[in-house]
Amino acid sequence: MIRPLPPLPALRALEALDRLGSATAAAEEMHLTQSAVSRQLKTLEEQLGAEVFLRDRRALRLTPQAAGFARVVREALDRIAEGALALRLDPTGGALRLAILPSFGMHWLVPRLPRFARAHPEVTINMATRLKPFNFASEPFDAAIHFGTRRWPATDSLPLMEEAVQPLASPELVPHPLPPVALAELPLLHIQSRPRAWERWFEVQGLQPGRFDGTSFDQFPTIAQAATHGLGVALLPDFLSETERAEGRLVVASDRAPVCLGRYDLVWPVDRPVPPALALFRDWLSQEAVNA
Template identity: 35%
Template sequence: MHLPPINALRTFEAAARHGSFKKAAEALNMTPSAVSHQIKSLEDLLGVPLFRRATRKVHLTDQGRTYLPAVREALDLLRDATERITAKPDKAVLNISAAPSFAVGWLMPRLSAFQVAHPEIETRLSAQIEMVDFTDSDIDLAIRHTARIDTPGVTAHRLMQEELIPVASPQLLEKQPLKTPNDLAKVQLVHAVPRMGRWRSWLRAMGADKVDAESGPKFDHDAMAVQAALSGMGVAIVNRGLVENQLADGTLVAPFPHDLHSDLAFWLVYPKHRGDDPAIIAFRDWLFEQVGQSPQSQTDIPSG
């Protein structure tokens, strides 16, 4: 059997919805006689009656009630598919991958400001440690925590150099004041496992030789270590840039004025051939505006 014409199915659905050929005609901008003709043609094609006619109303037959759900589903599918292929996208989608510590600790609190500034761009953020293979991924740009980017075919901008600083909740410091780095022996040190050497490096640089650099609770990444410090569990050592907001609002305090510069940094990377992509350019420029820098590429950054 041939499939029924789409116009006949639309007419059948409208007549069933309104319970009237006249009202269906008004909804479809047709004459009642044209609606009646379409329904009669459909019934002849199917070989079954779809309506019982009354003076002012029409009622579905058992066959019509059985047929109606499938017709509505088919019309909805066609309508949705037509809208998808004919609609002009009003937003560019920007897929961002960021190291968990940066995604949670720095980017997420600020991302709404980017959306307000660029409503034409829809951002999708994923937090992952692994380096992105842009040739086999839908990720448009990534933010990575490393000393240097050696991946061929990408543009890399150093976004934020790592400056390590101990932080703690003001409540913890009220209970246990810390006057010198060696006083850290009186509290728990909080660690992010991927960067276990941070405390050792900082304590050595400060000349603190009475503190066990390995003791204390350990967490999978910086964002969890920061939360532990906020809860008063101990003193965490983190990148200053990731706790700027907490230091500003006083929920975290830096008990010592000594930062330790490391060779690590957060880098913004994206494929070289996407360098003129408007969404990438907009996000890159906004990102560097937030950190108060201009986006130098890796080749422009002094190695020393």
């Protein structure tokens, strides 16, 4: 069934007027006259059978209902532009657009990617950093790496690995492993993406120290460097601290077992077909996660 759609120039005029706030600016952007923009909106009114703009001698203004429709149009135009760009850059469907978490990407994923490249040379993976969940409808990604215990809305997922952390410190600050009650007296370093990490760790040990102040960092490499220089004790996953521990610059600061604080997943949107490149990457990644 063919659905009647308003003409594209009229939709562009509506979106531009809503975004830019004036017919003059909309006309300049579209390389039209103001009267041409008005005619496009008039055409839209006639086709929709609804009032689109308010008659005002000083300015051309959208009705509240039309402004809401303009936001829908903007999202649709953005998706069309993204799809056209993706097709132009990747006409064979061999590219995967992946959002990654920087530390996980650098230390766990990237070292494994040469194996994927050898197995699937026809697929190119384009990666960019995103630290928080986002709306796949407004971001140009096919999939993303997610960490946490909460489900990313409107996505399916593939579990990759759990993040087990343990307290690490420089050997000058902590010469030998300490019990949790003694560890609570030392400076505690915090990672901003895990604001309750220390609280959760002490809860597992059966303690509530009542204080969790200390210097905070937004990246794991930075907090690891701070710990190696004796600034405090950091909760770090094993896969992010292998080099520092092997070289003796960081040592285990507690006599307790590592604690799991969350899981890394590959996530992708459920409202669109899975691209062939993503299907290949997902299948390969599931085997890597099993063998890790």
